Amino acid sequence: MLLNYLRLLLLPFSLIYGLAIILRKKLYDWGIMRSIKFELPVICVGNLAVGGSGKTPTTEYLVRLLAHYKIAILSRGYGRKTKGFILANVSSTAETIGDEPLQYFNKFENVTVAVCEDRMMGIEKLKENHDLIILDDAFQHRAVKAGFNILLFEFRKLGTLQFLLPAGNLRDVFSSRKRADVLLVTKSPVPLLHVAQQASINELQPNNNQPVLHSYLKYGDLRAINSDKTLSLESIKSFEIFLLTGIANPEPLIEELQKYTENIHHEAFADHHRFSSEEIKKFVSAFDKSNNTKKVIITTEKDSKRLRAIGFEDLPLSLPIYFLPIEVELFEEDKIIFDELILNYVKSNRRNS
Incomplete structure (x- = not known):
């Protein structure tokens, strides 16, 4: 009850935040604020809410799928005590690069892991020596025009009333989903009933060229x-x-x-x-x-x-x-579609293609 009361008090601030987000969105859409596109594949894994949608295991799924390429993962490094561009190394800790980048570094020895608040600067430093870059949590970072955007939605949150910050956990307006190339519903129940699958699609109302795919968590x-x-x-x-x-x-x-x-x-x-x-x-x-x-x-x-x-x-x-440990897996038909979309994007956008 107290939490609901606090949400009501914060709703005016959420309205102001929402108007600012919409204005910023329009400035990019109209070209007044510029988005830079890079000449190598850049895949963004993001969401509209603050945390909890499964970006980390989804990023790890992409690394495994694209293991035959030279990959760099670029993250902001949330929670670190440092600033600027840092390459992960054997001396890195959660305090110097953040817990998620450290997890990537420890798990994938052939992958470059870097952190930088300025994703554009980070890509500039990484682009020459890598085949592709995965941006961890950068959907709202419009200064970079990612070549392929994967937007995550947690299954159990779909269909529930959600508010923008600070009254709720949404950091972006729902209409921003239209920029994504794939809408990936995460943490789905197993088995996934057709009626539940269709409910996700009805809720997300995708564009004609936007597949809505479903994934679930596997525990080791x-x-x-x-x-x-x-x-x-x-x-x-x-x-x-x-x-x-x-x-x-x-x-x-x-x-x-x-x-x-x-x-x-x-x-x-x-x-x-x-x-x-x-x-x-x-x-x-x-x-x-x-x-x-x-x-x-x-x-x-x-x-x-x-x-x-x-x-x-x-x-x-x-x-x-x-x-x-957890991993993301997609349901059989969705996995075929998702893997093919990612592999075709990377193959067709390599610098030597």
């Missing part, structure tokens, strides 16, 4: 953050789980874990939260107080990067602490 085995040990989700049935998250939307993760146990203690923080030593100590203390012999600490892959950067020394090596 739990991986220890301080060793090479792994655990299957089946092996933690009926365990007591102490869940630590600092992501925009932990609900799908909780739903997945509830398939194996109802005994979940969730300590939730805001997206990109910098864990403090006191928070870590409090969390570990709650874990230690449990007399259950079958218990485990679980976090997300993204959060594990920040745990290493801040407060990791307060996590005893003997603690059973794991992260749960």
Whole structure:
């Protein structure tokens, strides 16, 4: 009730924000503000809302799909303490480049990962030595005219009333979806019923040349953050789980874990939260107080990067602490369409084509 009241108070500010967004959008559409197009494939993965739609695993899907090309991922590096253009290297931490870029760097050894607030400057520094660039979360960065825009929408949010910032989580107006080349509905239920699939299409009202495709999350085995040990989700049935998250939307993760146990203690923080030593100590203390012999600490892959950067020394090596990796997968027919669109775009827009 209090939250709804606060939303009402903030609605006038959302109206002002929305008018500013529409004006900026028109200035770019009319050519008064310029968008620069580059002579190599540039794929943008973005969304209209603030966080939680699955940009990171979607970016990783693209990297795997395009593995035979020399790829650079360019991100803003949200949550980092640094400024300007930085190339990820073995000394990088979540504080220097951000948690998501660090995850990309650790996972894909043949991919260049860079961060820069100014995407245009970042592309200029990367374009000569790469076949293509993936822009992580740059749909609103209109100064760059990406060659292919993938716009993400979370399945469970479609059909719900959403407000622009600051009353809600939308940072862009819904009409901006018309600029995208693909509308990708993420975190869809499995199986996906035809009526639900059609409901997404009806909600998004795509252009004639805009495919609406659906993806879902695949969960891997739990991986220890301080060793090479792994655990299957089946092996933690009926365990007591102490869940630590600092992501925009932990609900799908909780739903997945509830398939194996109802005994979940969730300590939730805001997206990109910098864990403090006191928070870590409090969390570990709650874990230690449990007399259950079958218990485990679980976090997300993204959060594990920040745990290493801040407060990791307060996590005893003997603690059973794991992260749960996720991947994006598309439903069979949608996967064929999506992969073909991406591969054809890159192939036909290479500099030597």
